[in-house]
Amino acid sequence: MPEIKLEHINKRWGKFYAVDDLSMTIRDNAFVTLLGPSGCGKTTTLRMIAGLETPTSGKITIGDKVVFDSSMGINIPANKRKVGFLFQNYALWPNMTVYQNISFGLTNIKEEMPKIDFEAKTNSDLVRILKTPDEVRKVVEECRDKNDKIDEKRAVLKLIDAFTISQYTAKTLFSYHIEKGFDTKSKIADLEAKIKESKEKNNLDSEFRYLDKGKVVTENRKMNKEEIDLAVRRVSRIVKIGMFMDRYPAELSGGQQQRVAIARTLAPEPSVLFMDEPLSNLDAKLRLEMRYELQRLHVETGSTFVYVTHDQMEAMTLASEICLINNGVLQQYQPPLEVYKKPANLFVADFVGNPSINFIDGVGGQNDDGSVSLDILNGYKAKFIPSNSLDLGKWRKERDEFEGKKLLELKAKSKEKGYVEKGNKDEVFKYHIQKVVEEDDSLSEDPVITDRDFVLGVRPECLVVDENGKLEGEIYGAMPTGMESTIKVRIGDYLLTGVIFGDLAIRIGSKVRLNINSDRIMLFDRKSGKIIATGSLEIS
Ligand code: ATP
16 A cells, blocks of 8 residues: 655646645555645645646655656656545436446456456355355345245345355355255365366466466456456445445435445545545535544555545544645644644644634743743733743744745745746734624734734633632633533633533623633744644633
């Protein structure tokens, strides 16, 4: 299974950079979600890796194969990249049954495959199963109807599942079962003789592949009926649609259709599977159910999944790594909980988490003991104590060096032939502070931001109702869900969001005392929007 590597990928339409200098490595067997607001470049990124969109520049490697390299003029088409797609509008063919929908793509595959003696292989399957005649009998006998007649269709389906065989082998087995005076022993002897003959004649290995001088012989061929059937059955078992094979899409619910679409994508065993909001057409309950299915699929298939979504819950719950993009620029690429606990900047902190994070402006500076004293919420004094030792001076120096380097790089780039200035400029994320009376930002002048300006990030679950709490507020609103309640507390002009677990009765307008009780409070630099440190907060 391959690793996918993107190096300095750009996609530009005129002056608009849909993807801006994206470099990342998607490790083998990862489940990466591309997350970000509408229009940030998620779909474009996915389409470029898949080969459906041509990057303006950069290099993409899948496994050990370079599939795109602008400097070398390499661009391997999508159908040669051995990847599967599943899009929001999955469109099944309405005039084909479920079985045909899944198998259709497989009938068109023609590639170098081992040469196999299918007759000998089927005979060997039959011998294996006939050696346990009681099991076959049991499976078939379970399919008697009210009139004591065996339902052939059901029996064949049961045999397919019980012995992991194709419908053709299952039909043969069934015909043996109903044959008058069928003698299992002599049939096994007969089949074994045939297998032996084929093996001697064709020089086969244990998997019935032709051998030539000890090497497996390959041929450029299409998949045969038996192989296609086995592949269709395998994927239908995974997504549990075995019983719908003969139905037409119109006879299925939305969720069932979605499963067929997934099965169709999985059937050719793609080592990389690209999905673009595949669950967005489903209702909330089904979407949740399908999320579990996708997780299972990921484990069972061992494939690498790359998944586009703008639903942060979906991204958090499914991903092994989240790739957060804004304005075409990669913001953070890490496991979901890392992103949640230590977001790289204000944008990420705001985008991930529901209810959203509280941002609190703070003005102050670092003390000799490493803590940072801040004035917050119109009159409270706070002390941020970083979890790890922090040298703010050094941090700022590195920040400025980084910015300076970026500027130099951009200057150098702008001198390159064909350079186009980015029209959609990157800006420090405009975070939102909730207030009782919202102000119109556009009317106020841009404030002068200095190195004494900070922003605290406080996740709602870090806000605790505590009778000894230092913050004094009033319940402004409450949303109980049964398991927990989201509360909005007014402190002066400000509103803070908290989460309280348990079914506490909360009265609007009642007085509460709060504490910010966690060692996961974030301190951001207001100038650059970047995180400085995580730590705890003492309020006085
Ligand atoms: P969404 O969640 O809304 O699907 P996205 O992050 O997937 O958003 P993309 O489809 O990758 O967004 O598009 C990124 C940006 O590129 C958008 O602003 C879009 O308008 C622009 N874009 C996409 N295709 C083209 C095109 N063919 N020509 C010009 N601009 C395009």
